[in-house]
Amino acid sequence: MIEARAIVKRFGDFTALDGVSVDVPTGSLTALLGPSGSGKSTLLRVIAGLERPDAGTVVLDGEDVTRRPPQSRGVGFVFQHYAAFKHMTVWSNVAFGLTIRRRPRAEIKQRVGELLELVQLSGLAKRYPAQLSGGQRQRMGLARALAVDPKVLLLDEPFGALDARVRKELRLWLRRLHDETHTTTVIVTHDQEEAMEVADRVVVMNAGQIEQTAPPRELYDSPANEFVMSFVGPVNQVGDAYIRPHDVELLLEPNGSTQEAMVQRLVHLGFEVRVDLVRDDGQTLSAQLTREQVEALELQHGQIVYVRPTRQTVFAD
Amino acid sequence: MIGRYAVRFASLGYLAVLLVAPVGYVFWKTFQHGFGPAWDAVTTPDAVHALKVTLILTAIAVPANTIFGVLSALAIVRHRFPGAGIFNAVVDLPLALSPVVVGLALLLLYGRGGWLGGHGIAFALPGMVLATIFVSLPFVVREVVPVLREIGTEQEQAAATLGASWLQTFRRVTWPAIRWATAYGVVLTTARALGEFGAVSVISGRLTGETESMTLYVQDRYRSFDDVGAYASSVLLALLAVLTLIVMTRLRPKEETQ
Secondary structure, eight states, X not given: OEEEEEEEEEETTEEEEEEEEEEEOTTOEEEEEOOTTSSHHHHHHHHHTSSOOSEEEEEETTEEOTTSOGGGSOXXXXXXXXXXXXXXXXXXXXXXXXXXXXXXXXXXXXXXXXXXXXXXXXGXXXXXXXXXXXXXXXXXXHHXXXXXXXXXXXXXXXXXXXOHHHHHHHHHHHHHHHHHHOOEEEEEESOXXXXXXXXXXXXXXXXXXXXXXXXXXXXXXXXXXXXXXXXSSOOEEETTEEEOGGGXXXXXXXXXXXXXXXXXXXXEETTEEEEEEEETTSOEEEEEEEHHHHHHHTOOTTOEEXXXXXXXXXXXX | OHHHHHHHHHHHHHHIIXXXXXXXXXXXXXXXXXXXXXXXXXXXXXXXXXXXXXXXHHHHHHHHHHHHHHHHHHHHHHOOOTTHHHHHHHHTHHHHSOHHHHHHHHHHHHSTTSTTOSSSOTXXXXXXXXXXXXXXXXXXXHHHXXXXXXXXXXXXXXXXXXXXXXHHHIIIIIHHHHHHHHHHHHHHHHHHHHHOOHHHHHHHOOOTTTSOOHHHHHHHHHHTTOHHHHHHHHHHHHHHHHHHHHHHHHHSXXXXXX
């Protein structure tokens, strides 16, 4: 269990964390989601002890570790840019924490062997980080962090420097790994899809504060405010109302509750098609349809259609 | 095409005229009458003593400046402290200041009537050691600082989260990353210490057979119209410098070149 209480962290005039409190239950996989500059990485670094908070406390498994250095917190940390020890082989990188702890050679050999197996790098043990791909380097970083049996695993935008395909693979792989090991894990990301896919709980941060903490589904279905609504998925703003593109219905004939709009652009995204529309009052909005729906409606550029929201959200101020 | 040859010709010509010709000429003059006279010239008691003095100066100045250099580089790059900017600038002072001025300053400080005078520092080996350390101080710092900046702090932070103490992190992570920069700094420091003339010339008092280093001995021989002695000693100095370079290149393992 990680408990961060009223954490404040300033860098000069900039307040990175403005009294943030967050609980991470034991065995969970929690995502800290937010735009850059929202304080999510700083919060993770405060938990790890890499950053000292100006106020607030960090409690790990019931122990106040606020004043403790990272060495004695029992955390595993994975960096966005891998932080691989460049002059060491993959094997020595993974063995680092155990070597420092002067564990018996046989134990190190066995544990590193297991971990390399787990991260699918067994054949590359003698390579140097420079000879690995980005995805392989990050798997090595993960094995290195797991080697010392950390109480919590902290990942700072771990897939941020990788290309889209490797990113998706690693994300699934991380989820499976967590299902096997159940290590309490916190992952920082600015990618809502990544957070929704990998985590059981998502903490949405903005401007040094927490906007909402919820499971992915709840976050999407009942966002606490405008910020969360627009950050966790595409959204149309029509007056005070927020409408998801898949909640916009298109009809060929008006039915009283619809408004006239013109098709400005059709964007084919495989199974889905995004339809950019402009209403007769000048309001632009986009609708998300399946390919079959678009074909059934025979939508064309410049065509006049009639739209209505099937579902919309209005936030009370 | 012509442009490329012009650049090549100009740069090689520059090197040939300004570096290779004078040094080559000294070598030629030294061995003009064979190996024997040159050998005799550098094995006189005064020459051997001068060589000893130079080696002692280098043997003290190089380790001192290596340790100081690595620590200073760490301080400049890793630890923000008040006055770091000034400290960083002051480290370069020996490069900007003429060695003669350094020698004079040391003489004023440690000489007769100076603040710290009368402790057998001026006109003796300790003064010469101080002068040599002063002029060869910036090289290790200047080589190590950019490398430390480039490697960043992430590897060190990773080591910390894995349980490594400051010393363990330095030994296993930081040092392997900066050791070749340090080695190169050591080569430059050694070369500078071997070749130092100005500051040592002022502070030593130039007592032949006592406080005369190899460079001072070269000038002494030249002034005494002992051309062979001067040339042979110069060649010896040059060979020492080349030897340092070769040793360092040899030490560098294959793993680092990939």
